[in-house]
Amino acid sequence: MGEYTCSTEQIAHAIRTYDGVRRKKEIGAMVRDLHIDSQAVIASFGEDAAVIKNGSDALLLAADGIWSKLMDADPYWAGYCAVLVNIHDIAAMGGRPLAMVDVFSLSDDRIKNLVIQGMHEASRQFGVPIVGGHLHPDAPYSVIDIAILGIAPIDSLIYSNTASAGDKVLIAIDLNGRVHPSCFLNWDSATLRTAEEVRGQIGVMQEIGTRKLVTAGKDISNPGIIGSLGMLLEVSGKGADIYLDKIPHPDLEKHKITFEHWLRMYPGMGFVLTAREECVDTITGLFDKHGMTACTIGTVNDSGELRIIHNDSSAIVFDFSKNGGVMHLGTYP
Known part of the structure; x- marks a missing residue:
C-alpha cells in the first residue's frame, strides 16, 4: 500500500466528508442557542x-x-x-x-x-x-x-483558541499500537501500555502546561489528525499550511491501512499542538521520553484556511470564512 495513493484534493475531500468531521457541525448552532452568563466561567465551548x-x-x-x-x-x-x-x-x-x-x-x-x-x-x-x-x-x-x-x-492551562501566526504545528502520537480489531478507525496504543506508561504520557501535557511550552493544544479525537487541527484553528481564527510527508504514522504496510485512512483514525494517545519554534525541541524531547512520536508538520498563518501540501500539490481542507470549518462556530471574520 503506497502512502499517498490519493491526491491532496482527494484526501481533503475524504477528511471533509468523514462522519467524524461532519458530526461536529451541529455544535455551532447549539452554542448560539445556549447563553453563558457567569464570571466564574473562563472558557467553555470550543475547548x-x-x-x-x-x-x-x-x-x-x-x-x-x-x-x-x-x-x-x-x-x-x-x-x-x-x-x-x-x-x-x-x-x-x-x-x-x-x-x-x-x-x-x-x-x-x-x-x-x-x-x-x-x-x-x-x-x-x-x-x-x-x-x-x-x-x-x-x-x-x-x-x-x-x-x-x-x-x-x-496560569498553566492549555487552550485551543490561542494559536498565533508563525507558530509551529506539532503532532504527538503513540505509534506503538495496532488497528483495533473491533473498530478499523481506532488506533489502540493505550491497552498495550502499562498503567505507569499511560499516566506518564498524560503527565507530559501537565508539564508542558506548567512550563508554558505551547501556545495552544487539543487532543486528537473522532475527526482525526487534520479534523482535530481544524477545530483548533477554527476557534483560534487562524489557518495553517500542513505538509503531509511530515505527519508521523506507523508502518502502513504492516497494519494494512492507507495514509488517508490513518489521517481519519482516532489514536489511543495523541495531541495536536502549536508552539513557538524555540520550544519545539523541548516538547518533542518530553514526548520521546514517554514513548510518543512528536514532530513539526506545518506552520500557523492568518489565511483562515487549513491547507495540506505534498510535493507540488496542495488542497484546502477547510476555509473557515466560507464553509464554516468543523464546528461551524462562525468565529473567523
Missing part, C-alpha cells in the same frame, strides 16, 4: 473542557459520549473508550483528571457487563475513579456517556 475559576486553580469539566457504532461493534471497547476520551480532554488542557460520573442506558445485560468491564479497566489503568452517575436499566437502546472533573493551576 476540550469548560474552565471554571476556583481560586488560583481552574476546575475543568467535560463530557463525552460514545458513538453508537462502536457500542454495536464492541461494548467492552466502548466502555474503555468512554473513559479514555474524557481523560484525553482534561490532559489536552494541561489538567489532572480527578474523577468521573456516568450516565448508562442499557437494553441488554450482556452489553452492560462488557461496558462496565471496559470502563473499570480504563479507570484502573489511568488511576481516575468513577464515583457515581445515573442508570437507565430499561432503555430501548444501550448508550454510555461520561462526564469528568479535572483541575489545573489557572
